[in-house]
Amino acid sequence: METVNSSAHPGPVLLPLSGPARVARLVGRRARFLMDLEDGAGERFTAHTNNTGTMLGLLRPGAQVLATRRDTPGRKLPWSVEAVRPGAFWVGVDTSVPTRALRAAWAAGLLPETAGYETFKAEPRFEGGRLDALLEGPAGPLWVETKNVTLVEDCQAQFPDAPSERARKHLTELSRLARKGERAALFFCVQRPDARCFGPAWAVDEAYGREFHQALEAGVEAWAYVLDVGEDGYRLGGRLAVGGAP
Template identity: 65%
Template sequence: METVNSSQAHVGFGGKIRTARLVGRRVRFLMDFEDESGPFTAHTNNTGTMLGLLRRGSEALLSVSDAPGRKYACTVEALRLRGCREDFWVGVNTSLPTRMLRAAWEAGLLPDCEGYTQFTAEPRFAGGRLDARLSGPGGELLVETKNVTLVEECVAQFPDAPTERGRKHLVELTRLRQAGTRAALFFAVQRPDGECFGPADVVDPEYGELLRQAVAAGVEVWPFVVDVAEDGYRLGRRLTLAL
């Protein structure tokens, strides 16, 4: 269940949480774990590389679903990473950014979204779907959301793997903005150690170039830290943009 209070946007896990130790990633959507009950497999919706996170023995948070017909009851929510000063959770659930965007909008914590009274998920565009449309007296605002798990030299970066889909979204947002529609990218940085945000040029240089072109065209970029804890996710501080 997603909850919002007046001072902070909070998104819960929606069910029970199970902790376990990472054994490894089996295939794209499956990861193996173990706990006191023995080995088991969980689903992950993160198709990126999760660069630097997949360390055998790392602690993990998994949400447990009782939905009938699911082959794997657990979904990977976060992995524990050892930092220079302390360990911290890194959220890897890629469904979180759009949910957090909506929770933050409902809580009135996004000044960029003032004047919009309606939130529509997954609006269509010519080549597929974006993540959100906000509308109201302020007009129309199209937003694509992305999950960020990579930090290098204190810079939170996206993507962690070459992303054709992400590049297509940048092209579409740029086209929309050039046609007069307000457009934005919401980057949910699900770890606390980034001091600013920029594109991962080493991973996908074309994405970096398209992001710079989008910003030059007027597409807005909103990078926010999302604090991950054992009771869910909370909107944290906004990061500066480093292009």
Template identity: 55%
Template structure:
């Protein structure tokens, strides 16, 4: 029996990526027409934005929106790679509702975008043992069989790890959920070559008790399917 699928919006269809401009704009060819689409990915999308790359685009929920499509995924690593940065948060909540993540066994409720101190973390789950705080990240970079995060320097990401460590020191259970949609990935680790500060904070967080949940998922035109949890490479 195949794994349940977290669906893309109805009408999602393949096109061709032509170029990226001003961070949140991509020009695509769709059904023989050239048009501008929205991308919410503020990262570099290192190695993904190449002219002629196949792309998956979903129609805007509001037909009057200026940009009629959103970039969901691009072809990379022998499959589709999800570049929609909202996907990890949405998939985490959906997987919780579906009972798909063993890490969330016993959790009874979820509060998205929960505030902790001066930070806002992606989810707070209620469990019999107290709150479980989870931060979500989208992983699009891979090299030599390893999925890597981040693809650009991220002070914000490092601060999230510091906040998780602070909560962990207070006795809370905390984790980072990494959604990996690179078909060529067999393990996961921080991208030292991109952001040494984040990499050091990542391993410091593990030593402090922060859990890392890198989950590999398969993407097709229907949506995203969780497959298995990846091992974390040693520092």
């Protein structure tokens, strides 16, 4: 079995991988949620992916894929895609990671933005539906929507990688909360080490870019952090500057 490159940001592991790891070669993607893979011994198998985005620029035939075994009762496929390596480094594509990383970083006291908040609730309900997290403390509620970022162009991390009505709806709801005087934020989890800043992907979803900047003007905060995939899990990197005005 092949090993995974070490992290670009040395330091303690924030999140371990979700199970025993296996490195394979990408044969192809099908039905949005499935990837056909082949390991070094020539054995082919299918892994589940929860990433419904295009994963633009990542899914090249022959690219390395890091899959982890998850023996959850009722699963049809034991392997899930954790990351893809189309070139020199791994890119994390598991969309469940950002909220878990947010929670782990809050619990470890690694996010200055969440200092003083005492409780963390995942997928809280509110009048507009659900968001990914609600932190509460003496300062009041902090609503957070997390996003997984896998696209980088000219050293700028960008989101989304495909037009997303759902992502635009989240901006609308966060803006409404901010205008009511409640704290609301976006946590962009950049799962690759080559980004130097963050901005909306105007070329992919111009409407998202416009609504993103309207959300910032409404008081919504945007936190973009690098999260590196290493052979033993995920490590939190630095915070990226946010910009990207047209």
